[in-house]
Every structure is written in C-alpha cells, then in structure tokens.
Amino acid sequence: MITVKDFYLVRTPLQSIQFLDQFEQIDMAALPARLQSLFQDPAMQEAIYIASPELYQELMKWLQGGAGSEKMCMALYRYVLRMSTRCTPYGLFAGCATGHYAASTAIEIGQEHKKHCRLDMNYVAELAAMIAQLPALKVQLRYFPNNSIYPVADTFRYAGFTVKNKFRNYELAAVSRTPYLETLLAVARDGATIAELCAAIVDEEITEEDAREFIDELIINQLLVSELEPTVTGEEFFSYLLKRLSTLSGTGAIAATLAQIQQLLSDTTTGVDKYLRTHALVQELLPDTKSKDLVQTDLFLATTQNTISATLIRDLQDQVLPLWKMARPNTNTDMSNFMNRFRERYEEQEVSLALALDNEAGIGYGNSQSDHTPLIDDLVIQNNEEQTNLQWSQLRSFQLEKLHLCMQQGKTSLELTDADLETLKSPVPVVLPSSMYLMGSLHGSSAETIDGGEYLFEFNGFSGPSSANLLGRFCHGDAQLLAHVKECLREEEQQDPDVIYAEVVHLPEARTGNILLRPQLREYEIVYLGNGSVAPDKQFPITDLMVSIRQNKIVLRSRRYNKRVIPRLSTAHNFARNSLPVYHFLCDLQSHTVTGWQWHLPVQPAFLPRVTYKKIVLGKATWHLQKGDDLKALQLPRYITIMEGDNELYIDLQNQVSVKLLQSMLEKKEKLTVQEVIGTPDQCWIKGVGGRFTNEVIIPFANKVSASASVEAITREPVRRFITGSEWLYIKLYGGSKTSEDVLTSVIAPLIAHVEAAQLVDKWFFIRFNDPDHHIRLRFHNSSDPTFWQQILHLLYEQLGQYQKQELIYKVQTDTYVREIERYGAETMEFSEQVFHADSKAVLNCICQLEGEDGERYRWLLAARGVDVLLQDFGFDLAGRAAIMKVIREGFFREFGGSQDLQTQLNSKYRQEMRQLSSFLDPRQDGENGIEGLFDERSAFIRATVPPGIPADYLLPSYIHMFLNRILLTGQRKHELVLYHFLSKYYDSQLAIQKKAGTFQK
Structure with a gap:
C-alpha cells in the first residue's frame, strides 16, 4: 500500500512573479536606469555577490558612477528573471520550507527568511589539509588507515589522490604487504598518534627516526589519513574542525580566525560586508583564495501559512500512481555489463566487493580505469546507449502514432487515457521502491479553486529510493525537516528488519561536499575515502562487503554482521560523472525513476504538443527554434522558457527586454528549445509580499511493501x-x-x-x-x-x-x-527457446535450397519474407507491422550514421528491388517463386503455442534479429539495415494503397 507522508517541502523564488512587472513597459534604453534603482537594495546586492562576486564588483563600480555595459545589464536582468521565476534553490535566489497537510490549502511567504551560510567545502578541505601539515599539530593528531585499502595477493591496493587546480584526481595505487605495514595499519584501526605508531614498530632493527620517516611516507602517500579528513555526514565539518582544534595545543591563532569566520557567517545582517571580511580572513590562512564560490548559502523561507489540502493530495496521488505503468526497468549498461562479467568470471560465487571492482584483479565497473591519463581523464563522453539500442520501443511507436494524430487534427495537446497507460505498460514489471518522492509544481488561480479541483500539476518526476534524496542536503538548516526525514528512513528500514540500510559516505571532490553535506540520517554507513559520523562498529569499510548475484539481483552482505546490506545515498548528487568505481557502483544499486514525458522520435519536429494525463502535465508544449524563424508566425504563447540543459530562462514575449534576450541568444546559438510556461502569473496561487510566487513541491511517499522482499520474491x-x-x-x-x-x-x-x-x-x-x-x-x-x-x-x-x-x-x-533471461524474460524463456527451435528448422530448410550467386539473391528475399511472416504469426496487422518496422529501421539507420547520403542510397536500392520484393512478400506468388511452405511449420507452431498476454512487441525485435542472424551468411547488421528499410517502405506503400482504395487488409 502506498501512502503519502505527513509533510512536504515547498520551494519558491526569492521574489514574486509580479516583481517582473517593473520591467514590463521598458525598452533596452530604459533598462540600465531601472536596474540601477533596483540594485541599490543591499539585499539584492547580497544575492548577486553570492551568485557571482565578479558581477558584484562590476555592479558596484557602475552604481558608484563607473561605466556600465549592455552585457552586464543583461547578466543582471537574467538574475532578476531567475530570482522571480525559478524555484530550484541557488544561493539567495530561491528557498524552501517544510509544510504539512490540513483541511485546506494555504501557503503564504513571509519576510524574515533564514540564511544558512557556510564556508565552501573546497576551502574547508584546504584549511584542514593545511592544518594537518603543521608540525606542531601533526604530532597531536590521530591517524587511521585509508578506508579504501584492500589486499590483493602480496600487495595492498588503495585509491589516492593528487590535487590540481583545487580538484582531486584519484588513481589506484599499490604497495607491497610487509609485516611493518600490516602492524601499523592494525594499530591505526581505531586511531593512533604518530608517537603510538612509531612505538609499534621500533625494534632492534628499526630506530625511532626510521620509524618516523616510514610513517611520514605512509601519510604523504595517503595510506594513513588524519582525523581531519573531511566528512560529509554528521556535524558540519567546519564546526567539527573548530571543536577539534580547541582540544589541541598551539592552535590559538588559527582557531581564533576560524571562530571569527564562523561568527561572520552566522550573522543575519543583510549585505555583503560579512562576506568580504570572511574572504580577508580566509586569505590570511590561504593567500591564493578567490572570492568566487567562497561561501555556500541555503535560503529557508519564512511562511505565515504552509498547508496543502489532504483531500487534494489524495486526489493527486490517485492520478500519479498509475504513471508507474509507464516506468521501464533501469537500462543501466554499466550494471548489466557488470552482472554479465561477474557471472562469466565468478558464476555463483560470493566474492569481496573490493576485489570484484578492481580493474586489474577483478572485473571493474563502468568506464573506470586505474591508469593516470591526464590528457583525457577530464573528458566527459556522453553515453550513446539510446542510439545503439535497437530493441523496438513500444513507447516510441505509440508516440509516433499520437503525434501524427495531433498534427492531423491541429491539436496542441495530447491527452493520455487509462487505456493509453495500459498500452504503454512495461512488459517487465517495475517494483516500486519502499520510499520515494513526487516532484512537481502545483498551478491554479487561487488556493480555493485548487481545493475545488481546478488545478494542473506539472510533473517533474517520481523517484526513489528514497524519499530523502532531494531533502538530505537541506536538513542542516531545518530541524523540522530533519526530524521528518529521519522518521521516513526509519520506517523504510523497519520494513526490512533482516537487512541493513547503510548511508554511502564518500567525498569525490571537495566542492561536491556542498551538496553531499547532510546530518547523520541512518544508523549504519558505508565509508569510502571519507570519515564516517557513526560509531566504528556501525561503519562498513569496503573490505567487509561481499557481493554475489542471486535471482538476477546484486546482493551485498556484511561479513561482520552476516546480513544483507542495502546502500543508500540520501542526497542529490550526479554520481555517474568521473566517479570512482566503488562509489559509482554503490549508488547505481538504488536508482528507480519515473521522469516526465520524454519524446523518443527518430526526427525532432519543430513543435511538440503538451502531454497530459487527467490533471497531470507530463510534458510541456515545446518549440525547436532556429535562427531566422519568424517568431510571430509560430504563434508562441506570451510566456515561455528557454531550455539550456538544466537551466531555464523565463521569457515574456510582450516585454521588449525579454524579446531582445531571446533574439540575441538565438542569433548566437542558432538553435534554441523553448517550452510553454504552465505557471503563468494568473496561475501562481502562493501569496506573499509583492505578489504571487511560482512553486515546486517535493512530496514524500512510503510503500508499505518491503522493497527487498519484493526483490527476493520475483517469479x-x-x-x-x-x-x-x-x-x-x-x-x-x-x-x-x-x-x-x-x-x-x-x-x-x-x-x-x-x-x-x-x-x-x-x-x-x-x-x-x-x-x-x-x-x-x-x-x-x-x-x-x-x-x-x-x-x-x-x-x-x-x-x-x-x-x-x-x-x-x-x-x-x-x-x-x-x-539470456533478462532479454527474453523469465516467463517466456522456454517459449523463446521453442521459437528458436522452430526458426532454426525453417532456416535450415531455406538455406538447403540456396545455390550459387542466385542463391545469395534468394537469401535476402527469403529473409524479408521470413520477417514478414513472423510478424503476422504474432498477430500484427499491416499497420502494426509498419509501426514496428519503422522504429527498428530508425534505430539501425542512426547506428550507421543516419546521413542523407545513406538515405538516398537506401531509397535508390529499394526502387531497384521493389518489384521482386513485392513478389516474394505476396503469398499468392509462392508457387511461382518456388518457396511454398518454407515457413509453414514455424508459423503453425507459433500460432498454436504463443502464450496469452505475451509481450510480443517487446520480444519480436529480438526474434527477428536472431532469425536474420541465422539466415544471413555475413554482414548481418548491414543486411538488417537494408531489409528493415525495404520492409518499412513496402509497408508504408501498402498502407497508402489501402487508404486510397478505402480498404483494410491484414
């Protein structure tokens, strides 16, 4: 049973949407004066400083009589748009507040917002590293083994890093296992000073000086790490650093400076003076410190009212839950490859996780490598999985059909029905996680009309586990939110008392710590290249974790507790980018997501309609603009957003400055994607000082069925x-x-x-x-x-x-x-083997009749006929065959480059072969072509034994591919490209003939 939790998080911009009214009637000439007036406000200056100290410096020179520029004015204007329309927290431009459900909906934004300021983790980590190297302090610190260390044969392997341009570059290192090293690692297990470590190895052969040099070398090479290594869970690390320094001797000056910094950042006064003073203090300790990204700030909104109707949220829940039908199992190539390699290498064994993920001794994970290759290490290569995935997508076929219908009828909106969701239902069931969240925006003319059922919900995603993924990073600044999140996670864990949920603790980059920082949320932690916040006996180093594959699921087990361990990352981090294999693997294990509507089309049309299901907006109307387009002729709505990756820029087409911004961006980029705005000013219902506010809400849910039990209870x-x-x-x-x-x-x-x-x-x-x-x-x-x-x-x-x-x-x-159970399904694996059996007999019968060069010509004609017959055997009429073949053909076309030249060649070849192809696809000409009965036995078997409800549209691309693999001699993939193109063209021509004749045939 799925239930909504008793709280939510609402996010709004700093300013109301009416804040933009002051720019409504002005042109570019009047813009500078309006901006100068606006940015006299210290609060506005503070918001700009936190976002961009460089722009702040330009702004202040301008306000003091210096020369301005159009570029600067447009940059300031963009920030004004951002702080009035976008809800994503970013400095002081947007904030969040915890709300609860009640009898009616009422959210009103107050004025006394709370700022939670902290020193950027990049600088905190630098300070900690600098302090740890001070000779007087170094001898007082405790040292621990690097928690990435694991044994391989006669060596220890571990991950170490070098810092370049303030970024950590990790690489795998190895050292020989020696008795002295093993002794030191054992002594340091619970923390030890340098003196205690020296005492452990000093003997007749090792002097104290030798021991000290050896230990220093281990510290330099990061086999031993100090207690001042940054942590991302528990108490904020800067506060911990201050407390720890207070217990050490000789730290008075440094501790006093850090205490001043903390006091300044706790100051609630509006303005930038405290940030400038903070910068000066940090420069005393780290002289090359820049002002950019020095301070991280979260804004917590003051609200005089913050409730959403419980009836409304139940209504929303009833509409959102059916969308899980459209979810597909994660197509994670890295995880699939890992499982395949694991089975090949280890079969049913349970092995050390550290060993399995080792790139040399094990099978590795993802695209990671142990070698240091500085020229290419920082390159980000996009995954081309979608382009090369040739399995036919039922969703894509559905979208093509619906889009064509919308275009025919001149509609700008596509409304999905319950029947449509059943059509789109995944052939492989997706297990709902035990904890998840819904994210989106609630739109209506007022709170009262929303409670009356007149609203739209702009769907941004339904994701998990867990419900804390987008909430964890805000828990340091909101005690109420922290209590709710902890309760959510406890409930999730109580559903699986026989397993251990463990928070993943890792700091990939110092700056990444800004979004990874969160309080201690769980009782257990998996620690990897970072300090844990729980007791040592509640921490899992990677050497304690074993991995195996059970019922096609990856299972981790703790050797110490002899229990299954489920890793969780309770914060929003894009962990897939340039991350270490251990961290990437642990985080990949938890991801389940239903995103908003995503079009999967072979060619991107200039316009895509809005997509809705009941009151849920799954996809907004979208226009793909090109340089030179007549914007008026496109009949764009007044309010649109320019989409640039994760960034959105609000545009009012009745505002001259906005239009200028749009035109200049289109001129520069030549192509832009814009979307309609659902939350127009008249649909913003949250009240506050200065007008009404746009919104986003994060709504946690709980699934009362054990997720891990569901994993084990697969058919x-x-x-x-x-x-x-x-x-x-x-x-x-x-x-x-x-x-x-x-x-x-x-x-x-x-x-x-x-x-x-x-x-x-x-x-x-x-x-x-x-x-x-x-x-x-x-x-x-x-x-x-x-x-x-x-x-x-x-x-x-x-x-x-x-x-x-x-x-x-x-x-x-x-x-x-x-x-290949993942490919053919547990329920249909044996049936698939029977299809392969019948297919192999049919192919053997065909190729026994092929002789000489003419035989090779007959081969591809028989292949085309075999595909057509196979589609008919599974019940596809002509329209169905055309739809599925179009999608398969498009996939192969893109694989081979998708060029216009290739299209021309394929069309030319089709015209040459069209007559004979048509003959071989016509059963009435089988006798003349000498192919009578070649596929009859296969057809009879399939038609007689095909199980009811079989996901034929999911399986058929694989069946077709394997048939062509058997019948074609060489160059199978190129042959498939041509054959799919031929069949797609043929089916389209037959449909056109039928339409013209007013008939319908199978």
Whole structure:
C-alpha cells in the first residue's frame, strides 16, 4: 500500500512573479536606469555577490558612477528573471520550507527568511589539509588507515589522490604487504598518534627516526589519513574542525580566525560586508583564495501559512500512481555489463566487493580505469546507449502514432487515457521502491479553486529510493525537516528488519561536499575515502562487503554482521560523472525513476504538443527554434522558457527586454528549445509580499511493501546455466562463413534428422557468431537421457572428420549455455527457446535450397519474407507491422550514421528491388517463386503455442534479429539495415494503397 507522508517541502523564488512587472513597459534604453534603482537594495546586492562576486564588483563600480555595459545589464536582468521565476534553490535566489497537510490549502511567504551560510567545502578541505601539515599539530593528531585499502595477493591496493587546480584526481595505487605495514595499519584501526605508531614498530632493527620517516611516507602517500579528513555526514565539518582544534595545543591563532569566520557567517545582517571580511580572513590562512564560490548559502523561507489540502493530495496521488505503468526497468549498461562479467568470471560465487571492482584483479565497473591519463581523464563522453539500442520501443511507436494524430487534427495537446497507460505498460514489471518522492509544481488561480479541483500539476518526476534524496542536503538548516526525514528512513528500514540500510559516505571532490553535506540520517554507513559520523562498529569499510548475484539481483552482505546490506545515498548528487568505481557502483544499486514525458522520435519536429494525463502535465508544449524563424508566425504563447540543459530562462514575449534576450541568444546559438510556461502569473496561487510566487513541491511517499522482499520474491526464475552433461549441450564450431554454411547443410541437417528420429533431442537451435572469429553455436536439449550429449558429440565428430583434417573446421569447443533471461524474460524463456527451435528448422530448410550467386539473391528475399511472416504469426496487422518496422529501421539507420547520403542510397536500392520484393512478400506468388511452405511449420507452431498476454512487441525485435542472424551468411547488421528499410517502405506503400482504395487488409 502506498501512502503519502505527513509533510512536504515547498520551494519558491526569492521574489514574486509580479516583481517582473517593473520591467514590463521598458525598452533596452530604459533598462540600465531601472536596474540601477533596483540594485541599490543591499539585499539584492547580497544575492548577486553570492551568485557571482565578479558581477558584484562590476555592479558596484557602475552604481558608484563607473561605466556600465549592455552585457552586464543583461547578466543582471537574467538574475532578476531567475530570482522571480525559478524555484530550484541557488544561493539567495530561491528557498524552501517544510509544510504539512490540513483541511485546506494555504501557503503564504513571509519576510524574515533564514540564511544558512557556510564556508565552501573546497576551502574547508584546504584549511584542514593545511592544518594537518603543521608540525606542531601533526604530532597531536590521530591517524587511521585509508578506508579504501584492500589486499590483493602480496600487495595492498588503495585509491589516492593528487590535487590540481583545487580538484582531486584519484588513481589506484599499490604497495607491497610487509609485516611493518600490516602492524601499523592494525594499530591505526581505531586511531593512533604518530608517537603510538612509531612505538609499534621500533625494534632492534628499526630506530625511532626510521620509524618516523616510514610513517611520514605512509601519510604523504595517503595510506594513513588524519582525523581531519573531511566528512560529509554528521556535524558540519567546519564546526567539527573548530571543536577539534580547541582540544589541541598551539592552535590559538588559527582557531581564533576560524571562530571569527564562523561568527561572520552566522550573522543575519543583510549585505555583503560579512562576506568580504570572511574572504580577508580566509586569505590570511590561504593567500591564493578567490572570492568566487567562497561561501555556500541555503535560503529557508519564512511562511505565515504552509498547508496543502489532504483531500487534494489524495486526489493527486490517485492520478500519479498509475504513471508507474509507464516506468521501464533501469537500462543501466554499466550494471548489466557488470552482472554479465561477474557471472562469466565468478558464476555463483560470493566474492569481496573490493576485489570484484578492481580493474586489474577483478572485473571493474563502468568506464573506470586505474591508469593516470591526464590528457583525457577530464573528458566527459556522453553515453550513446539510446542510439545503439535497437530493441523496438513500444513507447516510441505509440508516440509516433499520437503525434501524427495531433498534427492531423491541429491539436496542441495530447491527452493520455487509462487505456493509453495500459498500452504503454512495461512488459517487465517495475517494483516500486519502499520510499520515494513526487516532484512537481502545483498551478491554479487561487488556493480555493485548487481545493475545488481546478488545478494542473506539472510533473517533474517520481523517484526513489528514497524519499530523502532531494531533502538530505537541506536538513542542516531545518530541524523540522530533519526530524521528518529521519522518521521516513526509519520506517523504510523497519520494513526490512533482516537487512541493513547503510548511508554511502564518500567525498569525490571537495566542492561536491556542498551538496553531499547532510546530518547523520541512518544508523549504519558505508565509508569510502571519507570519515564516517557513526560509531566504528556501525561503519562498513569496503573490505567487509561481499557481493554475489542471486535471482538476477546484486546482493551485498556484511561479513561482520552476516546480513544483507542495502546502500543508500540520501542526497542529490550526479554520481555517474568521473566517479570512482566503488562509489559509482554503490549508488547505481538504488536508482528507480519515473521522469516526465520524454519524446523518443527518430526526427525532432519543430513543435511538440503538451502531454497530459487527467490533471497531470507530463510534458510541456515545446518549440525547436532556429535562427531566422519568424517568431510571430509560430504563434508562441506570451510566456515561455528557454531550455539550456538544466537551466531555464523565463521569457515574456510582450516585454521588449525579454524579446531582445531571446533574439540575441538565438542569433548566437542558432538553435534554441523553448517550452510553454504552465505557471503563468494568473496561475501562481502562493501569496506573499509583492505578489504571487511560482512553486515546486517535493512530496514524500512510503510503500508499505518491503522493497527487498519484493526483490527476493520475483517469479521463479528458470535455471540459467547448463554445463556440459546437463540437459543442454552447447557446441561451438569454428570455421569460415562459407564452410560454416556447408557444415549446416551437409552435416547438421542430416544429423538433426537422425537425432530427432532417434529421439535423442526434443529441441535444438543454432546461431552464427563472431567473437571475433566466425563460428556456429549449436544447442541441443534432452531432459530425459543424461547420456544424450555423449552420443551427439560422437556423431558430430564422425561427420566433421574430413572438415577437421583439412582444417576447415579448426576448433570444436563445448561450453556452458547461459540463458539470456533478462532479454527474453523469465516467463517466456522456454517459449523463446521453442521459437528458436522452430526458426532454426525453417532456416535450415531455406538455406538447403540456396545455390550459387542466385542463391545469395534468394537469401535476402527469403529473409524479408521470413520477417514478414513472423510478424503476422504474432498477430500484427499491416499497420502494426509498419509501426514496428519503422522504429527498428530508425534505430539501425542512426547506428550507421543516419546521413542523407545513406538515405538516398537506401531509397535508390529499394526502387531497384521493389518489384521482386513485392513478389516474394505476396503469398499468392509462392508457387511461382518456388518457396511454398518454407515457413509453414514455424508459423503453425507459433500460432498454436504463443502464450496469452505475451509481450510480443517487446520480444519480436529480438526474434527477428536472431532469425536474420541465422539466415544471413555475413554482414548481418548491414543486411538488417537494408531489409528493415525495404520492409518499412513496402509497408508504408501498402498502407497508402489501402487508404486510397478505402480498404483494410491484414
């Protein structure tokens, strides 16, 4: 059962949307005067300083009589737009407040907002590192083992970093395991001073001086780290640093300076003086400190009222929950590759997580590498997974159909129905997490009309686990929010008393600490290159964690507690970018998301309609503008936003300055994406000083079904692995493509006839493969005779003798058959194997009739006919075949570059072959073409045995791909490109003919 929690977080800009009215009637000439008047306000100056000290300096010179510039004015204007329209917290431009549910909706923004200022973690980390190196303090500190250390053979491996331009560059290092090193790591386990460490290894051979040099070397190389290493959970690290310094001798001057900084940042006075003084104090300790990014600020809104109607939220919940039907299981390539490599390497074993993720001793994770390659380490390469994923998407086909209908009817909005959601339902069920959150914006003319049911909810995402992901970073500044978040996480954990939920504690970059900082939220922590905030016995170093795969799920186990461990990152961090494999892996384990509507189209049209489900806006109307477009002719709404990645810029097309901004950006970038604004001024209902405010709300939910229990309670998975001697025999025959074809027709075909007559097998199938050497993969099944495999191998070796003597078949190899259950589904794996069996027989029948050059021409024609028949066997009419083929074709077209030249070549080739293709796709001409009955047996089997409710649209692309793999001799993927193009063109032409004739045929 899914229930909404008893609180929410509302986010609004600093200023009301009416704050922009003062710019409504002015032009570019009047803009500077208006800005000068506005930025006389110390509060506005403070907001600009926190966002951009450089712009603040320009502003102050201008206000004091210096020359201004249009560039500066437009930068200031953009910030005015930001602080009046965008709700995402950023310095003083937007803030948040915790609210609760009540009988009616009423949110009113007050005036006395709370600023939570802290020194940027980049500088805090620098200060801590500087202090730790001071000789007088170094000897007083306690040192601990680097918690990334793990043993591999006779070495210790660990992650160390160097700092370049204030950024940490991590790389894997290794040192020999020696008795002295092992002793020191053991002594340091609970913390030890340098003197205590020296005493542990001083003996007749090691002097105190030698010991000290050795320990210094370990500290320099980060095998030992001080207690002043930054932490991202628990007490804010700057406060901890101050407290720790107060217990050390000789720290008076530094501690006094840091205390001054803390006092300044706690000052609630409006203005920038405290920041300037803070900068000067930090420069005393770190002379090269810049003002940019020196202080991080969160704004907590004062509200005189902050409630949302409980009835409204239940109504919203009833509309949002069905959207999970559209969710798809995570297509995480890194995780899928890891699981495949793990099975190949370790099979059913449970192994050390540290060892498994080691790039050299284990299998690694993601695109990480242990080598230091400075030229390319900072390059960010976008994942091309979507472009190369050729599996047909039911969603894409649906979108194409609906978009075409909207265009035909001249509609600007696409309204989804319950029937549509059923159509879009994922063929692979997605398990809802036990804790999650809804994020979006609530729009209406007033709180009263919203409570009356007249509202729209702009959907930004439904994500988890957990509900704390977007809330954790704000808990330091809001005690009420912290209490709610802790309660949410406790409830999540109580549903799984037999597992341990552990917070992931890691500091990838010092600056990243600004968003990773959060109080201690859980009882347990996984610590990796960072200090934990819980007791040592509640911390899991990576050496305590074991990993295995159970029921196709990755399972972590603590050796110390002998319990399953579920990692959680309770803050919003883009962990996938340039992160270490351990951290990336732990965070990847938790992600489940339903995002707003995303179009997946082969070609991006100039306009995309709004997409709604009941009162939920899933996707906003979107225009793709190009330089030279006539904006008036596009009939854009008055209010739009320019979309630049995660940034949104509000534009009022009746405002001359806004229009100038839009035009200049379009001139510079040549292409822009803009979207409609749902929260127009008349739809902003939150009241406050100066007018009404736009909003975002984060609404936590709880799922009363145990998430981890759901993981274990998956439908019984069929046996995955079959070794030689089991009910499946798997053989690889290595040889050239033509030799392999000859073996199929001259050896395998008669062998199959014999073993089926003798009832030695009940099903079999083959595929062609390159890894990289060409070979045939044969699989034979018999569940009743445990010796069948020996007899088949004996028969096969007899028949292959001549091929082996001539080295035409140069290797025969048996292997373990591993079913692709993720691809074909647990429920439909065995049916898929039966399809492969029927398909292999049909293909063998086809290729036995192919001879010479004419045979190769017939091959692709038979391939096209085989695909068409397969689609019909699974119930696809002509329109359905056209839709699925269009999507598959587009995927291959993009894979091969998607150029206009390629399109021209394919169209030309289709015109050349159209007549004969049409003949082979027409069953009435089978006799003339000599192909009668070639696919009848396969068709009869599929039509008679296809299970009800099978996700055919999900499976068919794979079935088609495997059929073409079997029947085509070489160059399969290029052949597929051409064949899919041909079939797509053919189906479209047939639909056009039917439409013209006013008929409909299957």
